[in-house]
Amino acid sequence: MTANSPEDGPDTAHRRPHGVDDLTVEAVGKLSEALETVERARGHLYSFHQLTGSADFDLGSAADLFDKAGHTGIAQRLRTELVGRNVLPxxxxxxxVEEYDEDYYARVRAAEQAARDELLQGRRHVYESEMKEARRTRGAEGHEARP
Known part of the structure; x- marks a missing residue:
């Protein structure tokens, strides 16, 4: 395999389709980056969901302990004001989580997929693949183009 052979670079799934300009590759790359950020935000939203659920159970446990300690007024306030309470109206x-997934998240995913399909034959990470090619040292261990 020579340094400039097709086998030395990215696989077809990560190569720029013929005729696609730099700005288009960069724009699709930026849209993919936005999707990645939305994915991270979605993960935080699921963390929020799970942490809030855990807090609700802890509030219930605290109410039970206040009851056992004879502080029934505090226990009752926790149960009526906080345990099981809506976090938004x-x-x-x-x-x-469901509303986020079904609206915003779904729309961003669809927009990113549509742009890749229309402009890059559906190929993913073309921008990153080209960045890898520009930054790796050909022939050096750990700098291979492909697995």
Whole structure:
């Protein structure tokens, strides 16, 4: 394999389709980066969902302990004001997660997929693949183009 052979570079799935300009590759790369950030935000939203659920159970446990300690007024206030309470009007966190997934998240994913399909033959990470090619040292261990 020579340094400039096709086998030395990215596989076809990560190569720029013929005729696609630099700015287009960069734009699709930026859109993919936005999707990655939305994916991270979604993960934080699921963390929020799980942490809030855990806190709700802890509030219930605290109420039980206040009852056992004879502080029934505090226990009752926790149960009526906080345990099982909506975190937003009419919504528990699972409803927030579902709305996010079905609207914003789904739209960003669809927009990114549509742009890749229309402009890059559906290929993923073309921008990153080209960055790898520019930054790796050909022939050096750990700098191979492919697995």
């Amino acid at each position: 009419g919504r528990w966190t699972f409803q927030i």
